[in-house]
Amino acid sequence: MQSRNTVRAIKERLNIVDIVRRYVELKRNGARWTAPCPFHQETKPSFFVNEEQGQFYCFGCQASGDIFEFFSKINGLNFKETLEQLAAEAGVSLERSSGSHRDREQADKPLFSRRQMLRMYETAAAHFAAALKKQDAAQCRAYIEKRGLDKAIVQRFGLGWASREWGALAETLRRTGFDAHFSVDAGLLNRSAKGHVFDRFRGRLIFPIKNLANQVIAFGGRIITLEEDEAKYINSADTPIYKKGEHLYGLSQARRGIAANGRALLTEGYIDVLTLHQFGYDNAVGVLGTALTPEQLKRLSGFTSEFTLLFDGDRAGRKAAFRSCEMMLARGLNCNVALMPDGEDIDSLLRKKGVQTFETLQKHAPDGLRFCIDVLKALAPRETVEWAKIFLRHLLLPELLSPYISRLATHLQLSESVLREGLADWHDQNRPARKAQGANSSDEKLTRQTMRDKQIMMYAVRYPDRLEDLRSLGADMALQSATARSLWEKIEEWGEEAHFHLDEQEKILWSLYRGAEAAPRDNGDKELESLSSHLNTYYDFSQKTSVSAVLRQNTGTGDFASDLDYLRALQKTLERGNG
Incomplete structure (x- = not known):
């Protein structure tokens, strides 16, 4: 744990108002500053910052804390990441753990590698962006124009071009001073069987993937002609700074839009995200070519509990939407499902039929549970009951059981008693595990x-x-x-x-x-x-209780300190007896 003196030093050097006003438009109101809350959808100034105390508080969503809590929440960072970034900004040196010089060097290596990788990816992003302006990128620029992406979107999302040369990026990294072996470990270069290194991304439109601190941590690459005999998309491999199942494309750019709208639009493709943002839907993010994961959902739910799923209407899209709904509903999140009409995707729908058609599609999108029910109607009754029981067992919020059971029973024409069968026993058996995860029952609050x-x-x-x-x-x-x-x-x-x-x-x-x-x-x-x-x-x-009677009988001195010592010893004895 970092020294409290380090945290205190950061707070003394950084003003919470200066940090908060980077993200919201603060207005002075007496001794405090006010604004609409950046953490939930509203227009009234329920968000207050007390400069003197270094604290913020929202009367709407109860978000609160100090400069560390705000920076962590708005950027989706953990405490260690927040501490590192604020310390660097404040010019405060972080304390290292005690131990030998060699031990400290070993402890610093992962952090050093992480920082080096981030600088390497920043260099690579600049390389790809610069390459997009060169003559050999003419075909890629034509593809971008054909897809209708304007210059503002290209610049905002940092799109780039990976040339068809085998070592263009490798040479840039070498000239910048990065070791080729480390570049391979970072996932930017590949190594042949003979030990030669070469660019991982070649002949592709590049989509930089950023973390919530706005740092490039990975890339996605798309071929620009379908005639090429290669995978349509390739993505960065997992590295110390990037785990595919934990991040979402466009979240860095969409976080403010999500906070302002109180809802996130969740889709699959890179181009779909870019198109949505270009048409004004700045709360859109993509799942990076994987099925939605619990880690991604946890990251997203830090910004909102309301979602609209935008997937293709084919079998694969419906299956992805169904699994995503299961995950969201089990966690008490609200979602609607808007499937694209046959033969359309988000890009074609917005460009051919316009925003009004897209708005109508969202307006009539069924809620997540209704969508699941409609899918289940195609299954045999036995399969439906089996799914419903498994789904209900995985609800993290017990208060959702009754309303979900009622809706499932009504729309699937099932008996509520059949759905409830065995649920009480199952939840009782698993209550300790849920408590360990923070789901304490209401009477323990x-x-x-x-x-x-x-x-x-x-x-x-x-x-x-x-x-x-x-x-x-x-x-x-x-x-x-x-x-x-x-x-x-x-x-x-x-x-x-x-x-x-x-x-x-x-x-x-x-x-x-x-x-x-x-x-x-x-x-x-x-x-x-x-x-x-x-x-x-x-x-x-x-003293009037049975335990204190024992205490009184064994001490009787009237010495509070001695009585307390005995009570501690007695408590330990009782705990051992109950263990």
Whole structure:
């Protein structure tokens, strides 16, 4: 874990307002700044930034946090990536773990390789973009013009040309100082059986693939004449900076459009994404030639829970749409399915029949469950029941069971009792696993626990650096709810950085206790004194319980510290007995 001093230094050097205004248009409102929230669809300024406290909060979607949370959420980065980028911007050196010089060198190698690869891909992207303007790219430019892609889209998405020469990119990388062996590891060059290296992409229109930090991490390449005896598309192989099943084409360019529209358009092809953006649908992304994966969906759902699936109307397109619907519905996400008419794809539909036809297609698109039901009607009754039971077992949100069962039973003419058969037992058996994934039942939420838990965790959230003071009062032992104990453990492990590791319910509490609208954190001693009084009252009351009766019988000194030591020992004994 990085030193808290490093995080503090970054916050001191970077102003949250300067960072936020890169993504939204902030307006001053008294001591705060306001704007429409970039994380959900709206026009009213429910998004507030408190410059003095370095916090943001949205009253609409409850998104909240500090400069790290904002930068992480808006760019889809994890904490380590956020820390690295903000540290570089702030001019703060990141601390390395202790150990021998050799150990530190070994630990730095993956990070060094990653940075080198990113620079290499930036060089390659510039090489391909420059090649598109050269004379031997005339056929590629003609293809781009034929597909109706304008210069603004070509520039925005950084399209390029990989010449037919075997070593054009290899020579550029060599002149730039990149080692050929490393270029092979990065997936930009291939190696022959005799050990010679050559360009992986040749004679293709190049589509750069970017991460959410707007860095090029991979390429897709398309042949420009179908007569060529090669695969129509080839893509970068997996590398330390790119895993095909985790990224989506165009998400870097579409993230603002998704936030503004509150919905993502999900399609398959590179050209389809480009065409949609050119026609004003700047919330469109592509799945990079694979079936939609849980990792891609997790990345997308960080921006929205509403989706429209745009797939071809052929058998392959319907199958892809069905599988995508299953995955989205099981996670509680909303989706509609707009299949292209026979003989049309997104590109041809928009260019030949216009935006109005495309809008009508979306307007009449069935919701995901209805689409699945229509597909299931073609199956035998036994297969339908089997699918329905498997689907219902994989729902991550138990509250969806009843409405889904009702709709499936009604439209498939099945008995609800048949669908419910065995579900209760199955969910009971798998409840511990779901809890481990954060799906705690509603009666375990911290907001429904005792006032004592709330008082303790309020202080812990507001002053995570004073957890030891709380422990000296026995606060950790007074916690009753599983959620409170989980939150305590995360604060204990991560300190000020804990909010990057919280589930949604815990984030709401974090914001409530120390967000932009919370009371100033300037009187920790007085708040601790008040909490101490409450805990003393609790322990006085506990003397009347059976456990405290044992405590009283074995001590009887009236020494609170000694009593607390005994209570800790007793608790460990009880835990061993229950283990």
